[in-house]
Amino acid sequence: MINFKTDERLKIRLPDLTRDWHEYPPHQQQRILIEWEKIRGTIPDRIKELEWEIEMLLTDLSEEDDFERSCLINEWISDRASAINDLWIWYRTNPEIHA
Template sequence: MDKTIFTFNERLGIHIPVLSKDWDEYNKEKQNAILLQWEKIRGRIPDRISELEREINRKQAELDNEDNFPRSCLLNSQISDLASIINDLWLWYRLNQSVSMKGHQ
């Protein structure tokens, strides 16, 4: 399979599909190969989310004991960024579930 279809997204910490043409322009064999690769990636998304949730929990624990206002602001910002990443990962996980299901019909 053409590995260039999946590009590593630094922010999300996973490979995401970057299709160079419409889905229907790929032949069935290529579609199946893409779906197989995506299912492997997609299956790791919950683990990635768990990692980020642990990081949020660590930062929240730090925040609970932080008296320095600028440091508190920084921790809040970092927690917000991590939560945004989790939200985006869930969107990828759910959005592409329908694509994966369609490919198996």
Template sequence: MNLFFVLDKRLGIQLPDLKKEWEEYTDEEQQSILVTWEKIRGRIPDRIAEIETKINQKQSELGEENDFNRSCELNSEISELASMINDLWLWYRLNQTVTDKVHF
């Protein structure tokens, strides 16, 4: 099934990597893709929780940091982690519209 998914190292999950239009896949391929995506999608909230833990740690560190340059680095890291969470939520919500259109 990895033919249809590729690891996104930034987000830490596999994302769809479909090479043709959805309708060009067989019913069996579509079903397999959707089942695999649903498994991946189910792990997204856990991935978000992991990232939130990192954000909380960095915010605690930032609260204690006196070095301006390090404070800037921490703010940048927190911003990137927050961006990752936003992207993960977008991928999580994507499935809601896909499964509404595709019937098993």
């Protein structure tokens, strides 16, 4: 049975495959895909949350006078933008069942 583990950075569950996708029998692939589609459907909302966080951070950055704090805020923005990119990659991941 396939486990799905929560990725703390992305805040979604990801499949924890122990072997190559094509090595799973079709009935297991089907079960994995059903669960993945449920998770995949939550990704756009997670992206919206991160975009909102970036907007708030950009507001903070525009009001920040301290250089070191500005660098820290930029790092947070970069981390969230990176997570959005990774979420889009996962969203586009769509394995197929092989008989």
